[in-house]
Amino acid sequence: MKHLETPRHRYVMVIDLDRCSGCGNCMIGCAVENNIPVPPAPSQENRALTWMKVYRADNGKPFPEQRFVHVPIPCQHCDHAPCIHVCPVTAVQLDEQTGIVGQVPERCMGCRYCMAACPYHARYFNWFDPIWPEGMQNTLNPDVSPRMRGVAEKCNFCHGRLHRAQEQAAAEGRRELRPGEYVPACVESCPHGAIRFGDALDPDSEVAKLIAHPHTFRLLESLGTEPKVYYRSRQEWVRRLGQSKLNSLRAGDAAAVPEGSRHG
Amino acid sequence: MNATRRCFLKFCGGAAAGALVSPLPWKLLDDVSIWTQNWSWTARPPRGPVGAAYTTCTLCPTGCGLRLRTIGEHVVSAWGVAGHPQGAGALCPLGTGFAQLKHHPLRLASAVRRDGEGAWVAADADALTAEVGRRVRESLEANEGHRIAVLDARPGRALSTLYREFCATLGARYLTLPDHRDLSEAALARWLDLGPLRPGLDPARAGAVISFGAPVLDDWRDPETAPDLRDAAAAPFLIQVEPNLSRTATRADLWLPIRPGTEAAVGLGLAHLLRDRAGPACRNLQRYGEAGARFARLADEHTPQVASRLTGLDRSLLAQAADRIADRIAHGAPALFVGGGHPGAGPLGPAEEFVVWGLNLLLNEPGEAAAFRLRPAPEALFDEPAAAPATALAELPDRSLDLLLVDGATPATAVPARLLRRKMSERGRIVGLTAFAAGLGAQCDELLPVAGPGEFSDDVPARALSPRATWAVAEAVTKAPAGAAHPADRLAAVAAAAGLPRSERFDQDAHAALLEARAARLIERGGRLFEARGGTTKAVSAFSTPGSLLKALRRGGCWIDQDAALLTPRPASRPDEILARELDRLEPGRQPAIRTDDRFPWTLVVEAATNVAVSAALPPVLTKLYRESNLLAGAGVARVNPDSARRAGLPDGAAVRLRTPRGETTLRTVHDGSVMPDVVVVAPGPTAADLGDPAGPPSEDILELCDAFAIPVWRVGRASLRRV
Numbered sequence: 001m002k003h004l005e006t007p008r009h010r011y012v013m014v015i016d017l018d019r020c021s022g023c024g025n026c027m028i029g030c031a032v033e034n035n036i037p038v039p040p041a042p043s044q045e046n047r048a049l050t051w052m053k054v055y056r057a058d059n060g061k062p063f064p065e066q067r068f069v070h071v072p073i074p075c076q077h078c079d080h081a082p083c084i085h086v087c088p089v090t091a092v093q094l095d096e097q098t099g100i101v102g103q104v105p106e107r108c109m110g111c112r113y114c115m116a117a118c119p120y121h122a123r124y125f126n127w128f129d130p131i132w133p134e135g136m137q138n139t140l141n142p143d144v145s146p147r148m149r150g151v152a153e154k155c156n157f158c159h160g161r162l163h164r165a166q167e168q169a170a171a172e173g174r175r176e177l178r179p180g181e182y183v184p185a186c187v188e189s190c191p192h193g194a195i196r197f198g199d200a201l202d203p204d205s206e207v208a209k210l211i212a213h214p215h216t217f218r219l220l221e222s223l224g225t226e227p228k229v230y231y232r233s234r235q236e237w238v239r240r241l242g243q244s245k246l247n248s249l250r251a252g253d254a255a256a257v258p259e260g261s262r263h264g
Numbered sequence: 265m266n267a268t269r270r271c272f273l274k275f276c277g278g279a280a281a282g283a284l285v286s287p288l289p290w291k292l293l294d295d296v297s298i299w300t301q302n303w304s305w306t307a308r309p310p311r312g313p314v315g316a317a318y319t320t321c322t323l324c325p326t327g328c329g330l331r332l333r334t335i336g337e338h339v340v341s342a343w344g345v346a347g348h349p350q351g352a353g354a355l356c357p358l359g360t361g362f363a364q365l366k367h368h369p370l371r372l373a374s375a376v377r378r379d380g381e382g383a384w385v386a387a388d389a390d391a392l393t394a395e396v397g398r399r400v401r402e403s404l405e406a407n408e409g410h411r412i413a414v415l416d417a418r419p420g421r422a423l424s425t426l427y428r429e430f431c432a433t434l435g436a437r438y439l440t441l442p443d444h445r446d447l448s449e450a451a452l453a454r455w456l457d458l459g460p461l462r463p464g465l466d467p468a469r470a471g472a473v474i475s476f477g478a479p480v481l482d483d484w485r486d487p488e489t490a491p492d493l494r495d496a497a498a499a500p501f502l503i504q505v506e507p508n509l510s511r512t513a514t515r516a517d518l519w520l521p522i523r524p525g526t527e528a529a530v531g532l533g534l535a536h537l538l539r540d541r542a543g544p545a546c547r548n549l550q551r552y553g554e555a556g557a558r559f560a561r562l563a564d565e566h567t568p569q570v571a572s573r574l575t576g577l578d579r580s581l582l583a584q585a586a587d588r589i590a591d592r593i594a595h596g597a598p599a600l601f602v603g604g605g606h607p608g609a610g611p612l613g614p615a616e617e618f619v620v621w622g623l624n625l626l627l628n629e630p631g632e633a634a635a636f637r638l639r640p641a642p643e644a645l646f647d648e649p650a651a652a653p654a655t656a657l658a659e660l661p662d663r664s665l666d667l668l669l670v671d672g673a674t675p676a677t678a679v680p681a682r683l684l685r686r687k688m689s690e691r692g693r694i695v696g697l698t699a700f701a702a703g704l705g706a707q708c709d710e711l712l713p714v715a716g717p718g719e720f721s722d723d724v725p726a727r728a729l730s731p732r733a734t735w736a737v738a739e740a741v742t743k744a745p746a747g748a749a750h751p752a753d754r755l756a757a758v759a760a761a762a763g764l765p766r767s768e769r770f771d772q773d774a775h776a777a778l779l780e781a782r783a784a785r786l787i788e789r790g791g792r793l794f795e796a797r798g799g800t801t802k803a804v805s806a807f808s809t810p811g812s813l814l815k816a817l818r819r820g821g822c823w824i825d826q827d828a829a830l831l832t833p834r835p836a837s838r839p840d841e842i843l844a845r846e847l848d849r850l851e852p853g854r855q856p857a858i859r860t861d862d863r864f865p866w867t868l869v870v871e872a873a874t875n876v877a878v879s880a881a882l883p884p885v886l887t888k889l890y891r892e893s894n895l896l897a898g899a900g901v902a903r904v905n906p907d908s909a910r911r912a913g914l915p916d917g918a919a920v921r922l923r924t925p926r927g928e929t930t931l932r933t934v935h936d937g938s939v940m941p942d943v944v945v946v947a948p949g950p951t952a953a954d955l956g957d958p959a960g961p962p963s964e965d966i967l968e969l970c971d972a973f974a975i976p977v978w979r980v981g982r983a984s985l986r987r988v
Contacts, residue, residue, distance in 0.1 A: 021482040022511050024889040024896065028357040031885045032341045032364075035309070038887050041957045048892030056895070058937060063905055064521045066937045067514050070895075089287060109287075109294050131305050133884065133956065136367035138338040140309035148306075150297070188343055191354030 010099040010228070011157055012200040013187070014210040015072055017233040019194035020054075022070030027052050029189025030074075033158055035140045037130030047127045051075070051155040052186050059237045069238050072195065074186065075122040075155035076219065076227030077101045083114035083123065091152075099228055100157045108151040115152060119220055120227075123154045157197075158184035179205065200228075217242045312336025318345065318796040318820025320724050320736040321359045322717050323880075325418060325443070325676050326350055327724030327736045328359055329796050329820050339363045339718065339742050347799040349734060349822050350724075361883025365717055366742060368881050369956045370702040372713035373745035384701060384711075389747065392710055393754070396695055397761020399667050400434065404762070409435030411666040415684070417441045417675035417704065419654060420642040420725040422778040426752055426770050427671065428651035433764060438652040439660060439668075443676035444478075444611040445728035448604040451617030454843050455555050455625060456833040460644030463636065464731035470635035471597020472501045472589045474534070476527045476612060476620055478602045480504075481512040500600070501592055503585050505530055507869065508945060509938035518585055522575040524867050524943060525980040527612060528850050530582070531601070531619035533571025535563035535626060537586035545593045546626055552835040559622040562850055570852045599627050600635035604729070606871050610678070610972060610979035615846035630833065638833070639733045639825065642725035645789065646782050662686045669758070671751065672698030672705070672714050673722075674880040678872060678948045679704060680972045681965035697754045699744075700881035702954050714751045715744035721818065723779060733825035735786065737779065739818040750775070783810035786823050796820030864982035865942065866904075868924060870970055871979075872947040884956035891955070894934075898955075899966070902931040902985065903945040909935055914987055922946070923984045924969040930988060944983055 030036065030052040039047045051074060058068035081101050084092045091107035092114060094100075115123045129149040132140075140146060143160035147153050165182035169175065179198065187197045198207035207230075210216055216232040219242045233239055283289060315334040320327050321342075328351025333341045342362035346353040365371075375389035403412050412434055414427045419440045431438040442450065452463050467473050473480065480502065504516035505527060513519040522530050539546055549556030572579045589599045603620035605612040612620070628636040665687050684694050684707045696708035699716030714720075718741045726734040749757075756771035768774065787804055793816055794801045804823065807813040817823065860867055890898040897903060902922055904914065914920055916935040921928055922944065931946065939945050948967045952960020970981045 018515070021515070022895060023357065023482060024893075025355065025357050025360055027888045027893070027895070028360045028883075028885055029343075031888050032360060035307070036885075036888075037307075038884050038956075039892070041891075041952070041960060044887055044891040048888075050888050050892050053893055054895050055893075061937075062907065063937055063940060064509070064519075066509060068509070068938060069514070070511075109290055129303065129305070130307060132307050133367050133369050136364055136884075137307040138310045139340050139363040139367065140307060141333075141340055142309040142311060142335055144309075146307045146309065148298070189355070189360055191344075191352075191356070 026186035029185040033185035079226035082117035086113040110150040320738040325727035364883035374747040377710040400762035412436035418673035431652035444604040449728040466731035470600035471592030477506040529574040532566035541590035680967035702881035713748040719744035737817040868983035903936040906935040
């Protein structure tokens with residue numbers, strides 16, 4: 001039997017923090033694409049469901065020297081994902097062909113170990129059965145299953161869009177996707193072009209070049225999770241922010257106090 | 265081996281203990297819980313053929329292109345149209361949540377009216393219409409047609425023409441709600457006799473953009489005033505002038521943190537410096553008569569020392585700004601000054617806008633192919649018969665109306681909760697022709713449901729300050745609820761109930777005929793058409809009939825005018841009492857407008873994320889921004905500088921009582937280091953009801969506490985804060 005080699009990809013996201021205006025359209029596009037419900041009103045602050053969440057971080061200086069930046073944080077799709085290791089029911093899986101870390105709601109038993117393990121706070125839990133205002137279930141995306149209460153969920157790089165793009169390519173007799181044929185909803189929603197997406201294994205791709213730039217960094221790299229979401233900024237204080245360098249703090253040394261300590 | 269009873273019991277006990285630490289019992293529990301959860305409210309996505317539809321967004325005056333994903337007859341999501349001239353392929357969160365608006369909890373499917381306690385109760389639409397008609401008839405018989413009005417928050421549409429004709433027939437008033445850009449545009453008329461022309465800002469052509477509080481890098485991607493950041497090398501040098509470190513200010517090339525309300529002073533200080541630094545590039549303002557002379561004198565008086573004293577800005581920062589502007593001009597790149605204020609709260613005052621335009625005229629020749637251009641007004645494009653003149657609602661005396669019909673389009677400006685009521689007599693009634701019982705609908709006494717966004721064909725003329733004239737048509741992509749009529753049909757029904765002759769001239773067919781007539785006018789004029797499907801542009805001459813052009817427009821197209829001819833308008837000749845009074849307060853010895861004291865030691869600044877996040881029904885998914893994260897502050901939050909808050913004994917998250925000379929309300933404190941010391945920033949919305957939570961806590965309208973619309977500059981005021 002002929003063995004078919006399926007092409008491998010490593011889908012990554014590069015977010016330009018100098019372009020991000022904090023408009024939040026990525027959060028809305030993600031919610032619309034992935035049928036993310038709105039929790040009941042009294043619990044919205046503490047039981048939020050925001051697969052993509054935009055935080056605000058500042059340089060720790062007082063007015064008027066303060067500067068802030070908005071940091072969109074989805075699931076980082078780590079190569080060494082802690083959530084995969086801790087899940088007792090294999091509800092989290094790394095797809096070797098794409099690099100996407102997927103969540104399988106049907107297997108999840110709601111122990112929330114994955115939420116505790118995630119250093120990026122990028123996982124969310126359905127505390128309630130989603131209830132949509134009357135008629136609004138007609139706006140749900142049929143490519144994405146609505147989840148029930150008691151399961152964790154997170155960003156999956158809109159793998160429903162990946163499947164659609166692959167089906168379209170197969171129907172046209174192609175095995176490879178064209179650049180831009182598959183982009184997650186947040187990438188499409190961003191009005192400033194701050195979020196880029198692509199295959200890092202393609203040396204001609206924009207993301208491959210962006211990753212190699214010295215201004216590009218990943219969050220908490222010292223943890224060794226090897227995230228696939230990269231960030232870039234020309235501003236050094238922003239790049240330092242990504243590492244949360246508490247280990248450089250020395251007692252009595254004010255100069256070692258790390259900048260960027262507040263998160264919105 | 266002898267198997268004893270004890271062995272057997274040990275085995276059973278061990279098996280039970282082992283089973284407990286295995287997934288088995290938990291999986292059984294899990295599966296049982298799934299089997300028992302076939303609730304009726306379990307969401308089932310729609311099924312059906314997958315399709316795409318193109319249309320134009322009508323949720324704000326920008327008119328971005330929409331690409332809708334449809335499943336059967338249902339619209340499930342909205343995305344931008346790449347290359348669209350309005351929006352440039354991007355949407356804002358409101359547009360992205362477009363599909364949910366049809367199912368907003370406060371969406372109207374039948375008529376309602378207020379009962380004695382102010383709650384909404386069902387009503388019969390025909391009976392309500394007959395009642396409205398009776399009131400119209402009575403006013404006409406008493407020769408009091410002028411005590412009737414129609415409020416149109418989105419003038420310039422074909423529907424607006426019907427409203428104006430209706431008002432002209434009755435002798436009624438046609439009222440508008442100018443937004444911050446409309447007011448900025450109108451302020452140029454104090455300098456130039458524009459006639460059928462309107463100013464347009466084209467930041468793509470500027471070398472330096474100086475924004476007086478306009479959120480040019482955020483506000484959800486408003487393309488007309490957003491320098492293109494995608495090409496950093498060509499982007500203009502951005503100077504942001506505003507008190508607080510906003511999302512635009514933090515990314516600007518230079519931020520000038522001025523005291524709230526001193527935009528005019530910093531503008532005049534810049535004018536003073538630029539006349540020296542950019543001397544050869546400066547135009548002679550004397551040709552603008554009294555306006556030019558006044559501006560020149562004020563600029564003379566606002567030396568760097570004076571400007572610094574009035575604004576609190578360091579002189580070196582002002583000099584640095586002037587140097588950067590002059591440098592760009594010296595390299596042949598023009599400077600563009602942007603006013604308009606903050607869209608989520610209120611406009612700049614007339615004096616501030618006067619200074620902004622003065623700077624533009626000082627350094628640009630209007631009509632050149634420059635960053636500051638001129639283009640035809642929408643009414644000049646379509647050459648429709650003159651009907652009732654437009655009056656800004658704020659200019660109408662209080663208690664002058666007995667009947668107000670409110671069109672349901674989302675206003676592009678925040679509207680105080682009781683503004684409409686103030687204009688009514690004691691027996692006056694406000695009737696909304698709206699799709700939602702939120703936003704302006706919440707201020708009405710009776711609501712007659714109409715088709716909402718995406719449910720009827722509405723047109724979108726170019727908004728104020730657009731660099732080019734454009735026109736788009738929003739096609740109906742989904743069915744309105746059974747009880748919701750076309751707005752024109754509602755108007756015709758009122759006209760018929762009032763006994764007006766030929767009431768059919770206001771109906772849906774008349775509206776359609778107007779759209780076709782407009783398309784015919786554009787075929788005569790020429791220009792180009794952007795086609796959404798395919799993202800291509802072709803000459804209008806390719807369309808032989810108005811019907812074919814209209815068909816292309818209904819498919820998400822956008823007409824773009826040819827480039828404006830070079831024109832030089834005459835200086836304005838009309839005296840302006842309001843401006844003269846406002847300019848008097850700019851005399852250095854009479855500043856500042858906002859004086860805090862022991863009773864009101866805080867400066868209150870009103871801001872919101874964007875204009876359409878207030879006074880409007882919002883897709884419920886926007887709770888992601890306002891409640892499920894603290895990315896944006898909605899109503900009920902007071903942002904204060906942490907140091908100022910600590911001095912005043914206001915911990916983060918504490919409940920505080922905010923008091924102004926007009927009243928008080930309770931808010932929650934949020935410490936925010938981007939806020940200037942001794943300033944409190946409050947957003948007018950959105951409220952819980954706007955976000956789809958009708959049972960949410962009501963919030964006192966901050967705009968009412970600011971005297972909004974009652975005084976020329978109301979976005980900045982005085983307040984006290986006390987912990988409760």
